[in-house]
Amino acid sequence: MARQVKLFQGNEACAYGALYAGCSFFAGYPITPSTEVAEVMAKELPKRGGAFMQMEDEIASMAAIIGASLAGAKSMTATSGPGFSLKQENIGFAAIAEVPCVVVNVMRGGPSTGVPTGPGQSDIMQCRWGTHGDHPIITITPAYVQEIFSETVRAFNLAEKYRNPVIIAFDEIVGHMRERIEIPEPGELEVIDRKKPDVPPEEYFPYDSSKGDIPPMANFFEGYRYHVTGLNHDRTGFPINACELVHIEEERLLRKIYANRDDIVKNDEYMLDDAEVAVFAYGACGRSAREAVDMARKEGIKIGLLRPLTMWPFPDREVEALAERVKAIIVPELSLGQIILEVERCSKGKCRIDGIFRVDGEPISPFQILDKVKEVL
Amino acid sequence: MAYDYSRYLRNDKFPHIWCPGCTYGIVLKAIIRAIDKAGLKQDDTAIVSGIGCASRLPGYVDFNTLHTTHGRAIAFATGIKMVKPDKNVLVITGDGDATAIGGNHFIHACRRNIDITVVVFNNYIYGMTGGQYSPTTPTGAVATTMPYGNVDPQFNILELAKGAGATFIARGTAYHAAGIDNLVVEAIKHKGLSVVEIINACPTTYGRRNKFKSPTDMLLWMKDHFLPVTAFEKLPPEKTAGKLPMGILYREEKPEYTEMYYSMVKRVQEGGK
Ligand SMILES: Cc1ncc(C[n+]2csc(CCOP(=O)(O)OP(=O)(O)O)c2C)c(N)n1
Numbered sequence: 001m002a003r004q005v006k007l008f009q010g011n012e013a014c015a016y017g018a019l020y021a022g023c024s025f026f027a028g029y030p031i032t033p034s035t036e037v038a039e040v041m042a043k044e045l046p047k048r049g050g051a052f053m054q055m056e057d058e059i060a061s062m063a064a065i066i067g068a069s070l071a072g073a074k075s076m077t078a079t080s081g082p083g084f085s086l087k088q089e090n091i092g093f094a095a096i097a098e099v100p101c102v103v104v105n106v107m108r109g110g111p112s113t114g115v116p117t118g119p120g121q122s123d124i125m126q127c128r129w130g131t132h133g134d135h136p137i138i139t140i141t142p143a144y145v146q147e148i149f150s151e152t153v154r155a156f157n158l159a160e161k162y163r164n165p166v167i168i169a170f171d172e173i174v175g176h177m178r179e180r181i182e183i184p185e186p187g188e189l190e191v192i193d194r195k196k197p198d199v200p201p202e203e204y205f206p207y208d209s210s211k212g213d214i215p216p217m218a219n220f221f222e223g224y225r226y227h228v229t230g231l232n233h234d235r236t237g238f239p240i241n242a243c244e245l246v247h248i249e250e251e252r253l254l255r256k257i258y259a260n261r262d263d264i265v266k267n268d269e270y271m272l273d274d275a276e277v278a279v280f281a282y283g284a285c286g287r288s289a290r291e292a293v294d295m296a297r298k299e300g301i302k303i304g305l306l307r308p309l310t311m312w313p314f315p316d317r318e319v320e321a322l323a324e325r326v327k328a329i330i331v332p333e334l335s336l337g338q339i340i341l342e343v344e345r346c347s348k349g350k351c352r353i354d355g356i357f358r359v360d361g362e363p364i365s366p367f368q369i370l371d372k373v374k375e376v377l
Numbered sequence: 378m379a380y381d382y383s384r385y386l387r388n389d390k391f392p393h394i395w396c397p398g399c400t401y402g403i404v405l406k407a408i409i410r411a412i413d414k415a416g417l418k419q420d421d422t423a424i425v426s427g428i429g430c431a432s433r434l435p436g437y438v439d440f441n442t443l444h445t446t447h448g449r450a451i452a453f454a455t456g457i458k459m460v461k462p463d464k465n466v467l468v469i470t471g472d473g474d475a476t477a478i479g480g481n482h483f484i485h486a487c488r489r490n491i492d493i494t495v496v497v498f499n500n501y502i503y504g505m506t507g508g509q510y511s512p513t514t515p516t517g518a519v520a521t522t523m524p525y526g527n528v529d530p531q532f533n534i535l536e537l538a539k540g541a542g543a544t545f546i547a548r549g550t551a552y553h554a555a556g557i558d559n560l561v562v563e564a565i566k567h568k569g570l571s572v573v574e575i576i577n578a579c580p581t582t583y584g585r586r587n588k589f590k591s592p593t594d595m596l597l598w599m600k601d602h603f604l605p606v607t608a609f610e611k612l613p614p615e616k617t618a619g620k621l622p623m624g625i626l627y628r629e630e631k632p633e634y635t636e637m638y639y640s641m642v643k644r645v646q647e648g649g650k
């Protein structure tokens with residue numbers, strides 16, 4: 001059977017990717033430019049027996065998807081700008097309580113109400129550090145409509161596999177752009193479900209890390225009665241006060257993600273082998289950068305692109321290796337310079353780093369990138 | 378024979394964190410008796426709370442328990458109930474948790490009439506953080522953040538709930554502890570959002586600052602200020618001034634949210650519009 005071909009917006013592809021991954025609960029609150037994700041879920045979930053809820057605000061939406069996940073559903077919320085700020089406290093709850101869930105952030109201009117209808121990439125650090133405290137996080141940054149579909153499936157897989165909240169961050173340009181997409185057949189993309197306990201209830205500890213950093217997860221109402229809290233807790237799930245164990249448990253939380261970074265980190269590397277200059281770009285900027293590479297190559301200029309599909313954990317080793325062999329790394333961003341700080345940190349002074357920053361609501365064009373490349377060469 | 382609470386308790390989690398003289402333990406026992414009487418199975422029941430002294434209750438009881446963020450318990454509980462509409466979901470929350478930071482979730486859950494039982498422990502104060510005023514602190518009372526007497530008007534939690542659409546409201550007090558059981562049993566049995574307000578005493582952060590010489594004085598105050606609703610309604614207004622009714626104050630049959638939602642799902646799946 002041939003794959004279904006659709007002309008989808010990025011936001012629509014995200015919703016259908018979630019459904020493909022088995023998402024059966026969505027809670028959200030309307031906000032531009034993410035609303036279409038909710039609208040598709042409101043339409044499609046009932047057809048599949050799932051539940052959609054428009055909650056009273058983004059705090060409630062985040063809370064509801066955590067509750068739904070504990071009750072056994074794969075769950076998601078979607079938001080933008082101010083709404084993403086409101087979700088932060090409960091994102092931290094999902095991280096410490098190790099509840100799988102997916103949070104979509106279609107990035108617009110900010111701070112505050114900012115430019116509601118304009119694109120932005122200035123939440124990328126908030127994706128990493130938005131909630132308080134040390135916490136593990138995964139952030140996925142797709143750039144093409146087809147990729148949003150498959151990366152949304154991957155986001156659910158990572159959430160389920162690592163028992164962690166996963167953020168999907170793309171900008172308004174990609175969210176609202178329409179492209180041709182082929183819907184994968186069922187079974188074509190891998191779909192991962194959370195690992196269930198293989199011990200009887202009386203032997204179950206919800207945060208048991210004796211067999212690895214990711215504890216198997218029982219859902220509520222399956223006979224494994226346990227306690228979930230946002231307080232630091234031990235393997236039984238019950239609170240512990242500041243003591244050695246807090247340190248050990250917090251380290252496990254981070255290690256759960258960072259020791260598995262090779263499984264989580266994913267990059268699109270384009271024409272990097274002989275590149276003299278590299279562009280580090282994601283989302284809409286990643287698309288422009290690819291064009292810029294093609295244009296430059298036609299002129300005989302050797303540039304390449306490192307386009308992260310996983311932004312957090314950051315592709316630190318890849319950036320460092322790149323910095324060792326290129327003259328410069330150009331970082332175009334729809335912000336006044338955020339991810340460039342990570343590129344600078346990881347390149348350890350081994351090459352020149354130049355940014356192109358823009359927050360006037362317009363994308364960074366391939367020409368702008370090409371001009372910058374010529375300037376540094 | 379004394380009632381055996383132990384099968385519903387996580388016995389190894391005691392002693393609890395509550396202060397001597399705190400009435401939360403009394404209410405915990407009543408809630409256990411009610412759950413038992415209502416016949417809820419432990420595996421089929423989730424108890425969800427926010428943050429505060431009251432919200433520590435779920436840690437002590439052997440159910441599927443979830444201690445969430447401040448004010449958000451009802452929103453977490455809503456997610457659980459939507460996914461598992463045939464399971465029992467109870468929320469334990471404090472007056473600040475439910476009506477200040479969580480006020481928005483509280484009223485919207487009432488409006489939806491989702492089948493969750495919300496038990497609000499009203500001690501008129503923020504206990505856990507040491508006695509700051511809450512939306513239910515009486516006007517004139519002293520709190521650490523109202524050292525000269527509270528000028529904020531008070532919320533009536535149950536009127537708030539009723540106004541927002543709750544279909545079952547009831548009030549009990551820690552003094553009238555035996556009466557709590559039936560209120561909670563009926564609230565659990567009620568199909569729709571039920572709110573049970575239980576008046577509690579926080580001698581540590583409220584009583585001491587407000588001329589209650591002992592925890593007993595606070596219980597006696599409850600005895601004097603709350604009347605069974607049947608008696609309350611027979612009295613002329615001058616006799617009920619400063620007092621409140623207890624018992625089941627309102628009950629109404631209305632379509633329940635998850636039933637409405639899943640009947641829509643059924644209609645859609647059968648090809649309807
Ligand atoms: C977002 C947030 N703000 C503030 C707090 C601090 N805090 C913890 S408990 C509490 C008040 C609890 O009062 P109440 O809900 O009345 O319950 P009680 O402790 O009296 O049982 C506050 C303000 C918090 N934990 N989270």
Ligand code: SF4
Nearest residue numbers: 395396399430504579
């Ligand atoms: S502070 Fe008040 S509410 Fe908290 S445990 Fe002590 S007496 Fe109870």
